[in-house]
Amino acid sequence: MGRYVLRRLLQFVPVFIGTTFLIYALVWAVPGDPFAGKCGDRQCPTEFVAQMTEKYGLDRPLVVQYVGYLGRLFSGDFGTTFNGNSIGQQIANSYPITVRLALIALLIQTGIGITAGVVTGLRRKGFLDSLVLVSTLFLISLPVFVTGSVLQIVLGVDLGIINPTVSPQASLGELIVPGFVIGSISMAYVTRLTRTSVAENKGADFVRTAIAKGQPTRRVVGVHLLRNSAIPVITFLGTDLGSLMGGAIVTEGVFNINGIGGLIFRNIAEKEGFMVTTIVTLLVLVYLAMSLIVDLMYAVLDPRIRYD
Incomplete structure (x- = not known):
């Protein structure tokens, strides 16, 4: 290893x-x-x-x-913009907000997506399976700015459950709805990937062997079936986290979030090349780190995979 x-x-x-x-x-x-x-x-x-x-x-x-x-x-010198502002300071102010938003989106799409995928993968061609397939197709087809605007108007303006715009502090509670919006499409893909993988593996030899040994259904599904079905899902989530860390320009714009997405957009418009290059370079490092972590998780999930 x-x-x-x-x-x-x-x-x-x-x-x-x-x-x-x-x-x-x-x-x-x-x-x-x-x-x-x-x-x-x-x-x-x-x-x-x-x-x-x-x-x-x-x-x-x-x-x-x-x-x-x-x-x-x-050497740790991120430099300054053409206006004399510190690039490192601006990134330090914006990146924690995007990190919180990305982690919330990842938790939402992982929790809901995997749960729905396992349930529908075990019980295919039923009413719940059809409902989940239609719902995920609807989320995939719907642009993110439409989902964000609808939730902003309904939950923020009409019902008053949330603030229509996120405050500069961007607390965890304020980022739940934007996190759902930014992770909605990925959640649909996670659901479909999990459903397909579980459906393919539930008839595999290792599942039948576990059932024949008299192991509880919860252990068969949670340990044997889900572990071996999680590799394509982990691959998708690993690369998707890199995308989420880049910040969603549209979602951050809808909810007025001062994250990395808005920072990139403003500096592209102002032709601040050093700022844009520095942010994208940091994202490259995130992608490389996530690709390594995902590969190492393969060996944890599937004992047949060894990196000797």
Whole structure:
């Protein structure tokens, strides 16, 4: 196991360098003047543009810029925006909110999705199975901003159960409904993946053997059946957590959440390339870490899988 982890970590090095360099190149290849609007309504003086270009190293070759950027990043210096604001401070203010939102969404889609998938996988072609299939298809077909707007109007405006917008503190209670919205589509996929996997494995030899040994139904389902049916679900949830950590721009916009999604959107509009590159680089690290964790969980869930 140790050799496998070390080999995977070594494989992450070229992947990280390749993806971050591509991101860096694409961000700075976007047409437009990054200093437009930095001087108010009037156009920035040529001397100011030249000074800022030299200060941020934008006059250097792209590879030199990228190497310098990585060096500063790994030394803990996230740099500043063109307006002089600390990139690290803005990320530190926004990322905890997105982390809470992502974890709430993950808990909702895991708890509801797996439970519904197991129940319908064990009892297929019944009324409950049909109801769940129709409901998940409805959630998949419905755009996220529609789900968010409907819940915001019904629960927030009409019934007054929640606040229509989330406060700057973004407490856990305020993030439950946005978490459901951001995780609704993934919850539908988790339900369908679990249902299909459970239905395929419930007639497997190891399940029949466990039943023949007289083991309780709860143990057969919870230990033998669910464990071996969870691999595709874990794969999906692992990659989906990386997406959730990126923040949902639409959902955060509907509920006025000051998370990473809104931060990315604002800085793309303002052409703050260093901010966008830093956030996406952090997301690359999250994706790489989650892919390793998911692979290691395979061996925990299925004893037939060994990384020797």
